[in-house]
Amino acid sequence: MVKAIIKAFRLATCKVSSSVIIPIIFYLIFITFILNITFPNGFKSQHHHHQHRNNNKNNQDSSDEDNSDSGEHQGELNRIFQSESMRDGMFQEPMILSDNADPISILKFAFKKADTNSDGLLTIRELAKYINLRIRDHIDTSIKRNPQIFAEIDKSPSDGIISWNEYHTYFLKNLKLNLDENYINNHDEKKHVKLDRKAKEALMRDKARWQEALSSDPYSLTLDEFLAFMHPEASTSNLLNLVEDILRHFDTDGDDMLTVEEFTTTYSTKDDNKKLFLSDNLEERRAEFKKLIDKNHDGKADRAELLQFVDPRHSRYAIQEAAMLINLADNNDDKKLSIDEIINKQDLFMGSKFISLIENFHNEF
Incomplete structure (x- = not known):
């Protein structure tokens, strides 16, 4: 798998300098290794489930249509x-x-x-x-384009990390305001006299999200941090943090697993539910646990199952x-x-x- 990732990445970034490619390759290998160690069975079970669904596609087509119109009053x-x-x-x-x-x-x-x-x-x-x-x-x-955009911004110098100044330059160049190079390189960032209100507000939001994405370096972003900055919904590390938040909130016995009882009886406010993307309705949450989280139906949810649950592609x-x-x-x-x-x-x-x-x-x- 690692070889396939490296091969695909080399084809996609053949014009990028080696100082950028090497850190990115090591990053991809590291992430793949960590996920395989952390979730040794989760992704296999997901793949098996996908194959099972494909094998039963014809049967599901008819049952899906039958179920779609039934239970009009169930919610x-x-x-x-x-x-x-x-x-x-x-x-x-x-x-x-x-x-x-x-x-x-x-x-x-x-x-x-x-x-x-x-x-x-x-x-x-x-x-x-x-x-x-x-x-x-x-x-x-977003995931596919992240290394490409990262390489486009990582220019001064091309060192495998992106500073705010590098991103700020990229931001201004991509505005549809036809700003000249002299203004982009020498303007007063606190005033932004040539930017309209919409552009100023967007830059302020980016500045705030930039600070949230920083972790390994107080001034610059790595490749994964840049993905979390640009598209937090697509960042695996961001989703893993969300899984940890759910376990920290609901795992009352500390076994790193959730039961349906823990998931539905542990007190949580509406703000907690909104942050963790959970339903306020306990019956709906119980249904979520049984139908959408506990994929192997063993009565418990591990990190792999929770990671699938918080993934926006769910x-x-x-x-x-x-x-x-x-x-x-x-x-x-x-x-x-x-x-x-x-x-x-x-x-x-x-x-x-x-x-x-x-x-x-x-x-x-």
Whole structure:
């Protein structure tokens, strides 16, 4: 596996200097080793589960459709949990629109992509699958592009780490303000006289996130820290920290495992639940544990199972988002959304993961 990673990485970064390639290769080897040591069985079981699902694909297709319309009064999350099958082959391609498209055009475009059976209505399943596609595509792309962007920024000097000055220069060069080189290299960072309000606010947010991502060095970011800075939702180390937070909060007997009782009876505030991406409803949380966390059904959840659970690519994020959108926008209570219902709540949808995926993730993580 390590050889395959190194080979792929060399092909992708053949033009990058050796001073950048070597630290990155060692980093990838280190991360692979740590994950294999920490989760010796978790990823194998996930792979086995994936193969099992593919072998039973035809049977699941029919059962999924039967379950999707049953239990209308069970609650959106529990109903979907009973037949979870977010298969890659059923996803639509990502949304591509021009920057100056108006909100209604954007919503109509996304609606058409999500409406897989072209009946003019979005079910919770269609909506969740479309959102899940966008999440998966975004995270996979972020991880693949991270070394490339890192190398583009790591210039002064090219030493395998990125300083704030290097990132600040990169930020200014990529603004659509046509700033000249002299201004970029010599301006007063405290004033930013040529930046508009939107650019200033974005830079301030980046500065705050930069400070949060620093760990090994008080001034510069490593490759993984840079991924956590740019896309915290895609960083394995960030997700591992979230797993530790869940264990620290709910693991009352200190055995590094969670039971359904610990997960549902340990007191947690709404702020705790929001930080850990957990439901406030204890019955929904119990269903989450049994259907989405405890994959091997042994009554306990280890770190590998929790890591899969907190990964934004897990279908629960998309299901929860879809359920929330339908609950807020479904005016005729048919558990489906028309394009008129979506346009009627255009501010809600434009600010949701249905459209504004990156902004949502950066606010959550």
